[in-house]
Every structure is written in C-alpha cells, then in structure tokens.
Amino acid sequence: MRKMKNYLALLCIGLCLNACKKKKVEPVPDQEIEIPGAVKTKHGETVGTANTLVIGATGGTLSVPNSQLKLIVPPGAVDKDTKFSVQEVKSTLPSNAVSSATYRFLPEDVQFQKEVQIVMPFNYENYYATKTIRPIYQDKHGYWHVVKNATMDMSQQTITVKTKHFSDWSSIPLYYIEITGKKRLEKGESTTLTVNHWPTTPSGEDNDDLLAPTGEVGASFVKEWRLYGTGGTEDRGTVTGSGGSGIFTAPANYPPYQRVTGIEAVMNIGGFLGDQSLIIYVDRLAESYCYASINGDPPTNTFGTNGIAITSGNPMQVTFYSHNGTRISFQAPNNTFGKYVFGPETQVTFSYNLGNYYSSTYTECLPAGDLYTKGDIVVIENKNGLVKGDIQGFMRTREKQPNGTYCWGKEVLIEAEFRYKVR
16 A cells, blocks of 8 residues: 555656646747836838848948938848848827938847948928937837937938847937917917927936937027018018917918918027027918828928819819919819718819829729729808818829829828818
8 A cells, every 4th residue: 555655656746747847938928118207109100112122241231212211231230141121100209399200120129240320311391400300219119219329411411320220210309399279370360389398318228318208498498489581571470489488470361372480499408509490380371271181191281372273163163273283173063061972073183293193083994984982072161252171081093004004003091171262
C-alpha cells in the first residue's frame, strides 16, 4: 500500500512537471499608457496613394513628385534592401494649429543603424510666427512629441529633421491665432480671436518633449492688434484687443463678393525670437456666396469673385465662377423650400485646377445612358429675394484615358452651402 502511495505521488509530480514544460507563455501585448498633461489623438487615416522606394545598404532618396517632401537614407542606415514609403494622412490635430500636412513614413518599428533625414514643406501662407515652427511626430500610443533639433530653410519653406525611427510626422507653430467665435461673418457681425500657445512637457525618455494642450497666452505677450496690410480705400472692418484676446467687426455693408480681412497680432515673445507677427484671415460673406469642399478638404471660398450666373424659378440654375478658374454649377426643379435628390433634373458639377472635373451625372466608359450619384440639394430658405441652401452627396471624377477618351472614375464627397439673390 505504501509503495502504491509513493508511486501515485511520483506520478503526480511527473505530470505536473510535464505540464509546466508544455505550457505556452503568451507574449504580453503593448499596453496602452496614459501620460497626464500630454496631447494624445487617434492616428489619421491615409490620403491618396503611398510613394514607395526600395533602398539598400548603399542608401538612396525617396522623393515625392510635385512636392518638396523627401526622405534621405544614408549609406549604412540599413543592411539589406528595405521598402520605404511615405503617404499623407489626415491630421487629427486642430487644422488651425498645424503648419503642414501630416505624413506617415514606413517601415514602422525599425531602428535604423544611422539617422535618416526627413525634409517636409511647411505652410508659410498661414503667416504663423515662422521662427516658432517645430516638427512633431506621433508615437504608437498616439502621443505627439516636439523635436528640438531641426533645420529650417525659409527660402525653400522646408524643415529638416534627423531620426532613427519612423512614425507620423507634421509641424506646428508654437503660437497661432484661433477664431473662437463665428467663422464667417455677415455684414456688421463680430467675432472673437485668441492667441494660443502650444506648451511642451519633458518626456523623460529622450531629448524630444511631449506636446501639451494649447492655452491662451498671457496678456503681456501681445503688444498690439491691428488689420493686416493696407487694403486701399476698402472698408475692411475694425479690430480691437487686449492681451491675448481680440474682437473683429465686419463692415456695415456687404462686399461685392466674398472677402477676407487679415488680422495681425504683434507678439513680444522675448529672447532670440523677439517680436513676431501672427496673422489670420476672417471670412466676410457677400450677399451671394458659395462654399464647397471635396472629401472634407478645407472649403473653397472664392466662388463668385468672377461673376455669378443665375436662372431662378423653374428650373433653378446657378453657377458661381472664381477668378482662379474654379466653378461650381447646380440645378434643381425650382428654388422653393425642400429637398431635391440628384437625378435628371437635379445635378451638380464642380471644376478646379485646370482639368479636375466632377459631376453628379455620369456614364460608364461604354455609354449606356446617364447614371446618377447619391446626394441632394436642400433649399433651406427663400426669403426677401435670397435663396439659401446646401448640397451634400457624391460626384464622379472625369479621368482621361490613354486613348484620349474620358471615363468617370471614383466617387468623391461634396459638401457645399450657398446663398444667392434672385434675379
């Protein structure tokens, strides 16, 4: 009996040891981390197609056509052929608080043996305090880091950084003006403006700080609020301000077509930065106007600067022309209150940049009659001779084929709002 007990004990021990040997240890996945006081956002969705290049041990340069964006890989950064790519992604930071597009560089989670160079263009047209522009990148947890050591080329409007790893990259101005009130003003309306600052906080891991939430600058930082430029004899409105807050008031009369007024805040940042001017433009609505956006891009707001063609009534036919060649046309059975679904009597066309043409009415490459995308025109109001409404739906792009003919390609989202005076 005692031998049997000893045998069973040894058997249990053996089984336990065998089970321990066979037990598979699962890898611990990356855990989400929370860093108080740091800016964390989702990673942006990709835009368009990626530019790719296989680069080996001898190095190489990946350049993006029609752009100053490029990646320079020196010899010895990788020891074998590696596929590199760069692609624009939608920014998940406030659009008025960034000074360039956001780009995703791949491969990810690869530590290069030597630093590679990223050259990014920045948007000087937004008139940020250019001496305060800084490159930033987003880590895999969604936190944004500010790069301290970068080289700016003002003549080329580019910023260059060196790194041994890839992620999503962009740039920000440490100081900028935000319109905190109404974005588009009717005649005589006012809006509020604020000078904001992107602070940073030490990351504790490397020399690059973490981006912290924006906040209004102290009163002593802003020396003066004023209209930007001369503007000739045109009434451009008035601006008043105290410290980091300003108020702009539009003129009492409508402009002949959509206008913008530049607002300038002169800042005394101090140190080697000295005085810096921040500039932002406020939209002033005309009596007739149209704003249109393709795939969520910032709206085009110059429609009507080169005339408006209107046939009111039955049917409603309206075309807004721009001085830069941009044009949007739409028609519906009439201009009374209601929704008009895209079809034979309700159509929209949009063109810009010398050949980019979109339409809600299309045919297949081998024509077999008209087809219509999904969408509608909504007349919201017809009052005191002014018709107001919006457009939302999809259009097809017209694409030229190698044989010289045209086909209708992928769908794009159009969103527009309009107002016009009945003639």
